[in-house]
Amino acid sequence: MTSIETLMRDSNPMMDPSTEFSEEEIRAFDLLVLTRSGNVEVQERTKPVEPEKTHRRGWLVAAAAFAVVIVVIGAAMFLANPADDVPPATTPPTTQAVIPTTQAVTPTTEAAPTTTAAAVQTDDALSAEQTQFIDDFFAAFNSSEYEGVAGEYSTFLGFFAEDAVFSTSMLADTGMDVYRGELAYYRAMNTEWSVVSCSDEFGLIRCQVDASVDSISHYQDPFRIGITLKVEDGAVTKLLLADNIPVVVPALESFHEWASETYPGSRSQMELGDGSPNRSEESIALWVKLVAEYRATLDG
Amino acid sequence: MSRNANDRFEALYRAHSLDVLGYCARRTSHEDAKDAASEVFMVALRRIDDVPEGDMTLPWLYTVAKNLMSNRNRSSRRRLRLAAKVADDTDHTVPGPEPQVVRNSEYERLIAALEKLSDKDREILRLVEWEGLSREQVAEMFFVSRAAIDQRISRAYKRLSRTLGVPQRETGTTPVPMEQGGDA
Numbered sequence: 268m269t270s271i272e273t274l275m276r277d278s279n280p281m282m283d284p285s286t287e288f289s290e291e292e293i294r295a296f297d298l299l300v301l302t303r304s305g306n307v308e309v310q311e312r313t314k315p316v317e318p319e320k321t322h323r324r325g326w327l328v329a330a331a332a333f334a335v336v337i338v339v340i341g342a343a344m345f346l347a348n349p350a351d352d353v354p355p356a357t358t359p360p361t362t363q364a365v366i367p368t369t370q371a372v373t374p375t376t377e378a379a380p381t382t383t384a385a386a387v388q389t390d391d392a393l394s395a396e397q398t399q400f401i402d403d404f405f406a407a408f409n410s411s412e413y414e415g416v417a418g419e420y421s422t423f424l425g426f427f428a429e430d431a432v433f434s435t436s437m438l439a440d441t442g443m444d445v446y447r448g449e450l451a452y453y454r455a456m457n458t459e460w461s462v463v464s465c466s467d468e469f470g471l472i473r474c475q476v477d478a479s480v481d482s483i484s485h486y487q488d489p490f491r492i493g494i495t496l497k498v499e500d501g502a503v504t505k506l507l508l509a510d511n512i513p514v515v516v517p518a519l520e521s522f523h524e525w526a527s528e529t530y531p532g533s534r535s536q537m538e539l540g541d542g543s544p545n546r547s548e549e550s551i552a553l554w555v556k557l558v559a560e561y562r563a564t565l566d567g
Numbered sequence: 568m569s570r571n572a573n574d575r576f577e578a579l580y581r582a583h584s585l586d587v588l589g590y591c592a593r594r595t596s597h598e599d600a601k602d603a604a605s606e607v608f609m610v611a612l613r614r615i616d617d618v619p620e621g622d623m624t625l626p627w628l629y630t631v632a633k634n635l636m637s638n639r640n641r642s643s644r645r646r647l648r649l650a651a652k653v654a655d656d657t658d659h660t661v662p663g664p665e666p667q668v669v670r671n672s673e674y675e676r677l678i679a680a681l682e683k684l685s686d687k688d689r690e691i692l693r694l695v696e697w698e699g700l701s702r703e704q705v706a707e708m709f710f711v712s713r714a715a716i717d718q719r720i721s722r723a724y725k726r727l728s729r730t731l732g733v734p735q736r737e738t739g740t741t742p743v744p745m746e747q748g749g750d751a
Contacts, residue, residue, distance in 0.1 A: 270736035271728045272696075278674040279697040284589030292597060296588060299605040300580065434712035466617055471710065473619075493623075495710060509707050 393465055397472060400426075400498065401465055405476075409459050413450045417502055423450070428502040435508040446506075448546030455554035457481035457562075461489065472496045481562050525564070526557050533557060572615045579618060580608060586698075587628050593697055594636055603639065607632045626700060626708045633690065680730040688723040691716060 269277075281287050288296075393401065407423040415422025417429055424443065433446040458480050465474040474496070477489035493509035526533045537553055539545050544554070587607050591600035610631050611618055619627050681689050691709065694700045695716075702720070706713045728735045 269733065271724055271731065271733045272736045274673065274677055274731075274733055275692060275696045275724075275727070278677045279593065281589050281592050281697075284585045284592060288585075288588065288592070288597070292601065293585075293588075296584070296601045296605065299601055300584070300608050434706075434710075434715065439712045439714035439718065468617065493707060495707075497710075505710070507707070507710050507712065509703065 393467055393472065397467065397498075398465075400501075401462065401472065401474065401496075404496075404503075405460050405462050408453075411454050413447075413454070426503050427506070428499070428504045431503055432505045433508075434506070435510065445546075448551070451551045452544050452546055452554060455551055455558055457558065460492075460494070463491070472498060481558055522558070522561055525561055529560070530557065575618075576608075576612050576615050579611060579615070579624065583625055583628055584608070586625055587632060590629055590632050590698055591636065593693065595639075599639075603632065603636055606635050610635075622701075622704055623707060625698075626704045629694065629698065629700070630708055676731060677727070680727050683730065684723055684726060688719050691719050692723050695720065 285293075403420050404423075404426050407421060407426065410421075410423075412421060413423045415425030417425060417427065419425030424447075427443065429443065431443060432440050433443070433449070434440050435449060458478060461477045461479070463475040463477055465472055467473075472495065474494045476492050476494050478492050479489040493507075495507040495509075496503050497505035523534055526537070533553060537545055537550050537557075544550070584604070588600060588604045591603040591607075594600075595603065607628055611628060618624060681692070684692070687709070691705055694705050694708070695702060700708075702716045703713050706716045709716070724735055727733070
């Protein structure tokens with residue numbers, strides 16, 4: 268019997284858009300985007316002409332040429348058989364092609380403000396205040412001074428509201444108490460975060476961060492993770508950390524191999540059944556001890 | 568627009584135009600899909616420097632599409648409600664776009680059952696099963712953990728399974744449909 272998962276997948280109303288849209292429909296879509304995007308550029312083309320720009324957008328020019336051909340043919344047919352109730356066009360066909368272009372942009376411009384604020388922001392760069400906040404936030408993390416009350420920005424937890432929610436690859440929407448265990452794990456692993464870039468998107472601060480972790484850094488460069496923060500009234504109310512699991516898990520295996528050989532049975536104390544780190548006090552102490560020894564072994 | 572931005576937009580469009588078109592077409596008519604998808608790319612064009620690279624590009628485009636389309640649906644529902652009021656039509660419910668494209672009654676029942684899920688659960692299921700996004704990508708889109716997405720999908724499937732009387736792959740058991748007295 269078909270499972271619900273299979274049924275769900277098979278109910279996809281459009282398995283493959285490339286075959287389910289006709290060539291004409293796809294061409295019409297290309298033209299729609301062309302005209303709308305072309306209009307955005309029209310404003311720039313009032314500047315001195317830059318011939319090479321035409322070459323860069325060769326695909327658009329080709330589509331534009333196609334559009335003009337269609338319009339010319341359409342105009343010729345129209346002029347040959349004008350509708351009784353429509354006056355003949357008095358403007359050249361090429362002008363007609365431009366008119367819908369201009370009109371087409373209007374709803375686009377109007378539609379954007381009615382979406383969430385995020386989708387319409389035209390400038391997502393962080394403000395100076397946000398930049399300072401983020402710099403201090405990551406500096407506090409890297410200093411390993413974690414404990415602090417809300418508003419105490421020299422400490423990492425001081426950046427968070429008391430009822431902040433934390434989500435990571437292993438934690439689903441937990442509170443600060445549970446997250447403390449995660450922080451202890453980071454400290455045990457000598458984790459450092461280096462900000463690559465941040466933007467203010469969809470009302471959230473999204474950062475690309477290079478993470479360096481002692482137990483695996485001898486095998487590879489820092490790996491990229493994503494950290495998203497919701498900041499309200501000067502405090503982080505939600506943190507989402509998107510780990511780089513495909514990189515982290517295999518890299519950690521080298522550490523676990525060493526640990527299993529040196530301290531048989533250690534892994535069962537350091538990890539839970541689902542492979543996530545055991546954040547109990549005893550386990551964290553073991554992580555600290557073994558990571559330090561492992562590091563020394565590699566350094567030595 | 569700089570050459571770099573121009574090139575990026577062109578590459579973005581080439582790589583994802585059909586994906587975005589497909590996303591929109593799964594949620595509305597072909598004609599509206601083209602219009603909505605083109606709006607998505609206009610937002611991308613204006614914000615090309617903010618479009619994330621790599622695995623998060625497509626989820627970003629889908630998020631824009633989702634926002635644009637929910638807004639359109641709201642407007643459309645408002646218009647239809649108004650028209651219904653004028654016509655003194657007491658049935659103000661507006662069918663979703665999916666029934667226009669379902670292929671048979673089995674899928675129709677599933678689509679009807681999907682409509683009974685929360686908006687978020689329904690969208691998560693569709694993103695994973697129809698759009699083919701990974702659960703990590705969806706987690707990032709919804710600003711929740713991967714574990715939270717797993718929980719939502721599992722819960723949604725359980726509910727669909729009970730509603731339709733179709734077994735889940737993991738359990739292999741056939742639940743009693745709710746309309747026949749199964750658990751709610």
